Amino acid sequence: MPDAARDPAALELLRVQRSRLADRLRPPWWYLPGIAIVWALTFAAPFSSRFSPQGVRIWPILLAVLAVACLLQWGLARATGVAVAVGSLRYPSGRTAEIAIVVLAAATIWTEFFLIDRGLTGVAIAVAALAVLAEAALQQAHMRGIRKDLRAGGGAT
Amino acid sequence: MTARPDPLIHPITRLSICGLLATGADWIEFAALRDAAGVSDSVLSKQSRVLEDAGYVEVRKGAVGRRPRTWFRLTPQGRQAVEGHLAWLAEMEEAVSASTRDVQQARSLAGDRDQPRRVPPSLLGNS
Numbered sequence: 001m002p003d004a005a006r007d008p009a010a011l012e013l014l015r016v017q018r019s020r021l022a023d024r025l026r027p028p029w030w031y032l033p034g035i036a037i038v039w040a041l042t043f044a045a046p047f048s049s050r051f052s053p054q055g056v057r058i059w060p061i062l063l064a065v066l067a068v069a070c071l072l073q074w075g076l077a078r079a080t081g082v083a084v085a086v087g088s089l090r091y092p093s094g095r096t097a098e099i100a101i102v103v104l105a106a107a108t109i110w111t112e113f114f115l116i117d118r119g120l121t122g123v124a125i126a127v128a129a130l131a132v133l134a135e136a137a138l139q140q141a142h143m144r145g146i147r148k149d150l151r152a153g154g155g156a157t
Numbered sequence: 158m159t160a161r162p163d164p165l166i167h168p169i170t171r172l173s174i175c176g177l178l179a180t181g182a183d184w185i186e187f188a189a190l191r192d193a194a195g196v197s198d199s200v201l202s203k204q205s206r207v208l209e210d211a212g213y214v215e216v217r218k219g220a221v222g223r224r225p226r227t228w229f230r231l232t233p234q235g236r237q238a239v240e241g242h243l244a245w246l247a248e249m250e251e252a253v254s255a256s257t258r259d260v261q262q263a264r265s266l267a268g269d270r271d272q273p274r275r276v277p278p279s280l281l282g283n284s
Contacts, residue, residue, distance in 0.1 A: 010169060010246060011243075011246055011247065011250055014172065014173060014176040014177075014243075017173055017176065017177055017194055018176070018177060018180050018193075020193045021177055021180060021182070021185070021189065021190075021193035022180075077184070077186075080189065081187075081188055081189025081190075082182045082185055082186070082189055083183040083184040083185070083186075083228070084181070084182050084183060085183055091181060146181075149180075150180045150181055150182065153176070153181065153243075
């Protein structure tokens with residue numbers, strides 16, 4: 001077996017291999033639509049809480065969001081062969097995008113409640129639709145960050 | 158983290174496996190690890206067994222339908238050993254590149270010495 005220490009290219013080889021691994025973490029075609037569904041369900045919650053009958057609660061929607069999100073995570077790991085903590089702040093290059101995802105979600109939900117309370121339902125729907133697109137774009141940026149960290153080995157805990 | 162060589166991780170195949178598992182992924186599947194490391198099924202099986210026996214790698218076996226799936230990840234002990242070994246390799250790489258730089262610098266200085274010296278015109282006078 002070759003000796004790593006005597007091989008000056010050992011670290012270079014590892015960089016190439018890490019790059020190969022990072023390239024595998026390209027989401028399949030269904031991943032982005034799935035993310036859009038998760039956020040569409042999330043941003044539908046304020047409408048549901050205001051317009052649905054008294055007996056209908058917000059919890060079924062949140063449970064559905066959680067179920068779809070878990071399914072997406074599982075599917076991504078299965079399709080790529082690499083399981084990463086997509087929802088965590090562990091990866092420095094994806095941290096900004098992850099924080100932006102959370103801040104945008106909170107801001108969108110607050111804005112939706114604000115607009116619905118003032119009777120501007122159409123505007124609230126438009127805001128929600130734009131937020132879904134923005135969240136999908138941010139998710140892509142987050143995945144790019146994770147790939148970058150995998151390449152550099154910087155996502156190690 | 159202490160930069161320290163680990164004889165178990167030292168062989169290039171095990172270094173590749175451990176280095177890939179230390180990238181930050183939670184778990185890596187057998188085929189993904191095999192393709193990224195560029196080794197055969199049998200080599201990966203054999204070397205991962207060695208690493209598992211040493212307590213460096215955790216193995217999770219499952220199945221999707223009839224297809225068996227094996228997932229790997231580093232244990233905390235393995236992660237510590239890999240990070241120490243990679244730091245040691247990086248130090249070696251730095252030392253090698255520093256000595257290469259020194260040799261190049263020495264050569265360029267020797268080359269300068271061999272060149273005929275030019276006297277600035279101001280020192281030549283007007284004659």
